[in-house]
Amino acid sequence: MNHRFVILFLFLLSLFSCKKSGSGIIETFSPELISSAPTNNETDVSIYTKEIVLIFNENITLKRGYEITLNGVTLSDVNPGVKNDLRIILPELQEGTIYTLIIPAYTIKGPTGAFIPAEIKLIFTTYKSPARTFSVEAQKVMDFLKQIYGIGTISGTMANINWNTDEADWVYAQTGKYPALNCFDFIHHVFSPSNWIDYSNISAVENWWQSNGLVAAMWHWNVPANSGISDQYAFYYGSKSDQTLFDVSKISDENSEEYRLMIKDIDIISGYLNILKSKGIPVIWRPLHEAAGAWFWWGAKGAAPFKSLWRLMFERMTNYHRLDNLIWVWTSEGNDPDWYPGDEYVDIVGRDLYQKTHIHDSQLTEFNKVKAIVLGRKMIALTECGGIPDPDLMFQKGDTWLWFMPWYGSYTRDDSLNGADYWRTVMNNSHVITRDQMPDLK
Structure with a gap:
């Protein structure tokens, strides 16, 4: 493929993917987190919750070598969805426990290549059932x-x-x-x-x-x-x-x-x-x-x-x-x-x-x-x-x-x-x- 054509194609793609500011300077916007399940600071989350689902305003991908953690432990089963969701498979949760999910800055990027520059932190607490004594x-x-x-x-x-x-x-x-x-x-x-x-x-x-x-x-x-x-x-x-x-x-x-x-x-x-x-x-x-x-x-x-x-x-x-x-x-x-x-x-x-x-x-x-x-x-x-x-x-x-x-x-x-x-x-x-x-x- 002609080298000049490739450069022209990438330039046109960037025009469609970016927006102009009031000063006429082209700005690239990073994805934004719209919602999550569980929500941040949610309490009484079921210990049978199998995944965290994060929804963004546009399609996302992950950088290579990402390190997403839950209470300091790296999670390996993380799946960007087919559209704008990120699904994080959870380990077995314990009752009455505070969990903190950390997605470091510059881990998630949108279709223009722009990364989210800030850390994403999600905190939730699992439900603790009433005490039961079994044999x-x-x-x-x-x-x-x-x-x-x-x-x-x-x-x-x-x-x-x-x-x-x-x-x-x-x-x-x-x-x-x-x-x-x-x-x-x-x-x-x-x-x-x-x-x-x-x-x-x-x-x-x-x-x-x-x-x-x-x-x-x-x-x-x-x-x-x-x-x-x-x-x-x-x-x-x-x-x-x-x-x-x-x-x-x-x-x-x-x-x-x-x-x-x-x-x-x-x-x-x-x-x-x-x-x-x-x-x-x-x-x-x-x-x-x-x-x-x-x-x-x-x-x-x-x-x-x-x-x-x-x-x-x-x-x-x-x-x-x-x-x-x-x-x-x-x-x-x-x-x-x-x-x-x-x-x-x-x-x-x-x-x-x-x-x-x-x-x-x-x-x-x-x-x-x-x-x-x-x-x-x-x-x-x-x-x-x-x-x-x-x-x-x-x-x-x-x-x-x-x-x-x-x-x-x-x-x-x-x-x-x-x-x-x-x-x-x-x-x-x-x-x-x-x-x-x-x-x-x-």
């Missing part, structure tokens, strides 16, 4: 969950009705791999112990834990049904004979029959959970699920009595029965911030989703609804689902569920929902954690 094993589980959150998703199955690993065994038979988590259910506690159900026999749970599986448990809480027959129970709220009008609002009346029954049942379940504690088994504990849906009696009278019941259960199990092996999971309906019991009573937040169409798509919209309720301060799990979202789409779109768990029976086994072929695809995905990949958390 050694439960703390190890919490540490593991925090470590993998946003990086991988834990595979899970639901027991076939209550106290078994039937669905997990079926998945293993189809794929050669066990899911990492199995959820049990205290649904039949009113009949235990009997010759067909005895929750004091923990062999199925203990075997799962000894095989490095994560133990989860829920409780379809049966109370007397409307039929008046002494051995009939229900957990759905309604007027039919196989449902119940049990009044959760009586949680505020210590002299009521409802209050006495709730305390009695909480104490019974606490006894079973204490057996697991005695064996060093931590439990990802998800009681009173889907409350805002109002189809269960514990959610039928609104948010206030539900939260009172949740907090009473938490206090009685944690402080009275000293069950420090429980990791508490609250299940959101996605539009229910008034139902949230509070940070001090919740460790993880869940969402139950049964998609009617596009059942394996990303569920980012629902993920973000829950994230907004807890301001990103809690890990978020897909605690029940119909179709398992495609793990690749999860991590492309950003709905990085801590775990996924399809319901038992047809939800797990039928090809129209999941089925053997899809399970094989899921269990071999690099984002999915199976039981054979689990560390020993004992």
Whole structure:
């Protein structure tokens, strides 16, 4: 190319890239920072924040050999976006910590080649959750969950009705791999112990834990049904004979029959959970699920009595029965911030989703609804689902569920929902954690 032509081209480019001052002198303007997330001096930033995003008024690039630091430690994963953003991948953040990001002067430049001549400093403080004391094993589980959150998703199955690993065994038979988590259910506690159900026999749970599986448990809480027959129970709220009008609002009346029954049942379940504690088994504990849906009696009278019941259960199990092996999971309906019991009573937040169409798509919209309720301060799990979202789409779109768990029976086994072929695809995905990949958390 002709040398004179190159010089002329560069001169014309500079004319289009620069502006004239009032004196007629051509000035070159450096990029300007418009916004950031987190913002400067922001407090209560979630420790699950994965990146800092800086937005400028024009496209930017970085000089070679840049040195961007966070609390004095050089960050290497820094990515100028396709337009005018700079994304800085963060290391694992610690709670209640002040962080200072420093971008030295003359590190960032615009399309004209003009550098930002001043240092950029961004300070933020991470949220510190209320103090929680866990058993050694439960703390190890919490540490593991925090470590993998946003990086991988834990595979899970639901027991076939209550106290078994039937669905997990079926998945293993189809794929050669066990899911990492199995959820049990205290649904039949009113009949235990009997010759067909005895929750004091923990062999199925203990075997799962000894095989490095994560133990989860829920409780379809049966109370007397409307039929008046002494051995009939229900957990759905309604007027039919196989449902119940049990009044959760009586949680505020210590002299009521409802209050006495709730305390009695909480104490019974606490006894079973204490057996697991005695064996060093931590439990990802998800009681009173889907409350805002109002189809269960514990959610039928609104948010206030539900939260009172949740907090009473938490206090009685944690402080009275000293069950420090429980990791508490609250299940959101996605539009229910008034139902949230509070940070001090919740460790993880869940969402139950049964998609009617596009059942394996990303569920980012629902993920973000829950994230907004807890301001990103809690890990978020897909605690029940119909179709398992495609793990690749999860991590492309950003709905990085801590775990996924399809319901038992047809939800797990039928090809129209999941089925053997899809399970094989899921269990071999690099984002999915199976039981054979689990560390020993004992």
